[in-house]
Amino acid sequence: MKAIKVTAAVILKNGKVFIAQRSKNDDLSGKWEFPGGKIEASETAQACLKRELLEEFGIETKILDYLGDSQFDYGNKQIHLLAYFVEHLSGEFILQVHQNYKWIHPEELDFIDWAPADIVLAKKLKQKLTKE
Numbered sequence: 562m563k564a565i566k567v568t569a570a571v572i573l574k575n576g577k578v579f580i581a582q583r584s585k586n587d588d589l590s591g592k593w594e595f596p597g598g599k600i601e602a603s604e605t606a607q608a609c610l611k612r613e614l615l616e617e618f619g620i621e622t623k624i625l626d627y628l629g630d631s632q633f634d635y636g637n638k639q640i641h642l643l644a645y646f647v648e649h650l651s652g653e654f655i656l657q658v659h660q661n662y663k664w665i666h667p668e669e670l671d672f673i674d675w676a677p678a679d680i681v682l683a684k685k686l687k688q689k690l691t692k693e
């Protein structure tokens with residue numbers, strides 16, 4: 562099975578991490594994720610992430626460094642998640658597709674009910690943010 566490439570944003574502000582909860586009608590309803598979406602044909606990962614964050618929250622962003630990736634086989638589909646650090650430039654966060662969002666402390670990253678593909682990314686992020 563071919564993996565579907567999906568982008569994921571790690572938005573940091575005042576030492577906290579932005580996470581979003583998938584909606585009732587979505588796959589993985591109720592699970593938390595780093596928001597983003599499927600990369601469209603002939604689109605770069607960075608362009609995808611900028612587009613998705615504007616569509617999903619109405620925010621303008623700047624895509625920064627690559628954090629890492631994660632592959633997960635959900636049985637019916639295989640996801641290849643690519644995570645980037647993202648700076649929030651402007652716009653209030655207005656939920657368009659998610660049911661909730663929150664800003665969490667890095668210490669909380671281990672205790673979130675993540676979409677399965679996000680667990681390794683959350684671990685990697687926690688290591689990065691708490692090692693200094």
Ligand SMILES: Nc1nc2c([nH]c(=O)n2[C@H]2C[C@H](O)[C@@H](COP(=O)(O)OP(=O)(O)OP(=O)(O)O)O2)c(=O)[nH]1
Pocket residue numbers: 567568569588589593594595596597598599600640642676677678679
């Ligand atoms: N965006 C995003 N999707 C994730 C994460 N973790 C994870 O397993 N997924 C899965 C859920 C979905 O099966 C797939 C991405 O779907 P999506 O619904 O967010 O993407 P999309 O807006 O482009 O999709 P669509 O509804 O237009 O089909 O990746 C994550 O951290 N962020």
